[in-house]
């Protein structure tokens with residue numbers, strides 16, 4: 001698995017340190033708000049688990065599942081809700097946790113859908129941001145790392161459902177895509 005990685009972009013230590021900072025920020029901003037941390041599965045699982053433990057305040061979890069990618073490395077541009085939220089978010093403070101904000105099409109769809117349920121507030125916290133690829137007006141409120149336009153895997157992110165369990169964020173060797 002590690003052999004398929006051309007370069008480590010963000011190390012385990014860098015992830016740990018940045019998430020500790022983000023957690024402190026979220027804990028301060030949401031101290032008395034009993035927020036709902038809403039993870040967009042599946043890519044967010046590892047980040048979500050680390051992020052909520054770095055944010056030691058009264059809070060609740062929920063998850064939704066959307067799919068916008070086929071098995072390749074570019075978005076199909078078509079978002080499907082595979083599993084909606086399972087709690088009532090009306091009047092609640094909601095923080096969406098995402099692995100990566102790329103074109104923004106996924107989060108545009110998700111935020112539009114959630115706003116119809118009238119949360120008190122809705123913010124976005126993404127581990128990675130690729131602003132150069134944006135095709136919508138979505139802006140994240142909390143960003144772990146801003147990255148160049150490169151397809152990344154690891155720490156929850158996949159290529160064809162593989163590599164999610166790498167402990168760092170890395171870039172695949174080009175020959176892996178042509179296998």
Ligand code: XMP
Nearest residue numbers: 043075101102103104105106151152157158
């Ligand atoms: P959009 O384009 O809608 O995409 O902002 C968000 C979703 O696309 C996936 N994505 C990636 N997955 N490496 C991945 O493993 C990447 O470099 C990448 N870029 C986008 C991801 O699922 C994200 O939620």
Ligand code: MG
Nearest residue numbers: 041043044099
């Ligand atoms: Mg995702």
